[in-house]
Amino acid sequence: xxxxxxxxxxxxxxxxxxxxxxxxxxxGCIGFVPxxxxxxxxxxxxxxxxxxxxxxSKIKHFGMITITSVILAILFFxxxxxxxxxxxxxxxxxxxxxxLKAGNYESIKCCVIGSSxxxxxxxxMVIAFFFSFRENYFNSLIxxxxxxxxxxxxxxxxxWVFFAMIAMCLVGGLIGGLLGVKVLKKHFRKAGMA
Amino acid sequence: MGPSFEGVVEKKGLKxxxxxxxxxxxxxxxxxxxxxxEGVAYIMRVVCALASFLLLLSVGRVKxxxxxxxxxxxxxxxxxxxxxxxxGVTSLTLMIISGVIxxxxxxxMMGYYTVSTTSVSEFVTAMERMHIPxxxxxxxxxxxxxxxxxxxxxxNIHDAMKMREITIGRVGLFSYIEYILVPVMMSxxxxxxxxxxxxxxxxxxxxxxxxxVCEIHMRFPDYxxxxxxxxxLVTFFVA
Numbered sequence: 001x002x003x004x005x006x007x008x009x010x011x012x013x014x015x016x017x018x019x020x021x022x023x024x025x026x027x028g029c030i031g032f033v034p035x036x037x038x039x040x041x042x043x044x045x046x047x048x049x050x051x052x053x054x055x056x057s058k059i060k061h062f063g064m065i066t067i068t069s070v071i072l073a074i075l076f077f078x079x080x081x082x083x084x085x086x087x088x089x090x091x092x093x094x095x096x097x098x099x100l101k102a103g104n105y106e107s108i109k110c111c112v113i114g115s116s117x118x119x120x121x122x123x124x125m126v127i128a129f130f131f132s133f134r135e136n137y138f139n140s141l142i143x144x145x146x147x148x149x150x151x152x153x154x155x156x157x158x159x160w161v162f163f164a165m166i167a168m169c170l171v172g173g174l175i176g177g178l179l180g181v182k183v184l185k186k187h188f189r190k191a192g193m194a
Numbered sequence: 195m196g197p198s199f200e201g202v203v204e205k206k207g208l209k210x211x212x213x214x215x216x217x218x219x220x221x222x223x224x225x226x227x228x229x230x231x232e233g234v235a236y237i238m239r240v241v242c243a244l245a246s247f248l249l250l251l252s253v254g255r256v257k258x259x260x261x262x263x264x265x266x267x268x269x270x271x272x273x274x275x276x277x278x279x280x281x282g283v284t285s286l287t288l289m290i291i292s293g294v295i296x297x298x299x300x301x302x303m304m305g306y307y308t309v310s311t312t313s314v315s316e317f318v319t320a321m322e323r324m325h326i327p328x329x330x331x332x333x334x335x336x337x338x339x340x341x342x343x344x345x346x347x348x349x350n351i352h353d354a355m356k357m358r359e360i361t362i363g364r365v366g367l368f369s370y371i372e373y374i375l376v377p378v379m380m381s382x383x384x385x386x387x388x389x390x391x392x393x394x395x396x397x398x399x400x401x402x403x404x405x406x407v408c409e410i411h412m413r414f415p416d417y418x419x420x421x422x423x424x425x426x427l428v429t430f431f432v433a
Contacts, residue, residue: 007332007398008390014336015386019378021337022344032290047371054379067329071337078223079301149289187376188383 009061016055017068021075023048028125038156041126042168045119049176050183052118056111057184062101065114069093069121081125082137088124092117108181115177119169126165129157208252212320214416215308221423222246222304225430226297238430246303253311262303269295309338315408323410332398336389347381348374 027044031037059065073089096118103110128137138150222242225235243266250259272292312320314335321331351374355361362370 005329007393008386010329010332011336011389011393012386014333015340015382015389017333018337018340018344019382022341023375029294032294047375050375051379051382054383063329067333070330071333078220079227081227149286183372183376183379187380191380 005061005063009064010067012055012058013064013067013071016051016058017071019051020048020055020068021072023051025079035152035156037153038161038165039168041119041122041165042172044122045115045169045172046176046179048119049115049173049178050180052115053111053177053180053184054188056100056105056114059100059105061105062097065097065100065118066090066093069096069118072121073124076125082128084127085121085124088127089121092119092121095120112174112177112181115180116170116173119173119176120166122169123162123165126162129153130159130162208249208415210249210311210419211410211412211416212308212312212316213324213410213412214419215312216320217420217423218245218249219301219304219308221427223301225426226300234429238426241426243300246300246307249307250303253307255307255310258303258306262299265295266299268292269299309341312338313408314339315406316410319406319408319410339389340385343385344378344382347378351377 024044027047028040030043031040036043055068069089069092073086076085076089077083096114099110099114099117103114128134138154222245225238225242247259247263250256250262269292272288273296276288317335317338318331321334355373360370360373365373
């Protein structure tokens with residue numbers, strides 16, 4: 001294993017982060033329907049896990065996932081999510097980093113677990129609904145989208161849902177990772193791309 | 195101005211420093227996405243929406259500016275006048291659509307303005323001046339270049355699928371996602387290889403300094419706009 005980054009690694013970080021961001025954003029858009037919002041932390045990792053596994057198969061160094069998580073945090077902060085997104089993203093990135101390292105960046109099992117832990121960053125996206133952010137966020141929702149929307153969303157997100165969402169992220173990430181392995185086997189392995 | 199070697203750089207119109215564009219982009223996004231609809235925050239929203247419009251005009255993207263104005267105008271009109279008179283599912287759907295348009299379109303247009311008027315070289319140079327490490331700069335610049343490619347790839351795949359009459363209804367959601375995702379991932383891998391080769395021949399490397407021919411300067415409009423956007427942000431958080 002070579003130490004340190006070369007440009008190819010950084011370019012891989014760039015393209016795969018872009019792909020992951022777009023997919024997350026596209027799937028996350030269904031969250032505008034209040035009922036489905038609750039399931040976004042479940043659905044995003046399932047779809048996002050597929051390109052993530054391809055990305056993991058390209059990773060050979062310590063640090064690439066962390067860079068991805070920092071960039072994701074910046075992008076999501078710019079698109080209007082509150083600051084805790086930085087904490088969650090970077091924490092999830094670091095955890096995943098160590099999971100992948102434990103498998104020496106080769107073990108498929110560790111990649112699947114990594115896809116599951118990496119999905120935890122989504123908690124940073126939904127934390128606006130919970131704890132001390134709740135009141136502020138719903139006030140801005142009421143003035144922006146109207147009472148009915150805010151109330152439906154509020155009814156769907158009592159505090160315990162946050163803990164359910166942690167489970168959703170992990171399970172969703174696991175499913176996404178397994179799907180990813182399947183897709184890689186089906187399409188990429190024989191083309192020599194993974 | 196020196197000759198530009200990569201990408202097409204917009205020569206006409208007001209030329210802003212990339213740093214100014216980032217400041218504006220961040221302020222517009224924060225105000226539009228998280229702002230409420232009352233009082234000072236509302237005025238901020240109007241200012242930001244107008245800023246995107248004017249900047250598009252300033253580089254001669256008249257068509258984009260007009261489409262944007264019409265879209266935003268109709269969304270705001272829907273929110274203000276049509277919605278209070280409707281109820282039920284139609285109202286909710288319409289509200290979500292117009293809500294998305296009125297929130298996202300100014301940010302999207304600002305992003306479009308930033309990306310379409312900044313060459314990669316200018317971008318990297320500006321990041322260098324802000325002392326942001328290469329480990330962040332290179333992936334970010336790759337991403338900026340990659341987003342348009344990605345949407346192009348997607349629309350090609352979409353066309354190909356349409357030609358063979360592959361729709362969600364016929365093949366089911368999971369296969370549909372697979373049919374889109376796999377070609378996109380394939381081309382992602384290919385593009386990443388091509389970009390690495392290209393960057394090798396351009397002499398981009400993690401270690402060692404980088405020289406550049408493009409000039410970026412802060413001029414009067416830059417200082418003016420940066421001060422303005424900071425003022426915007428401060429009033430936004432205080433009010």
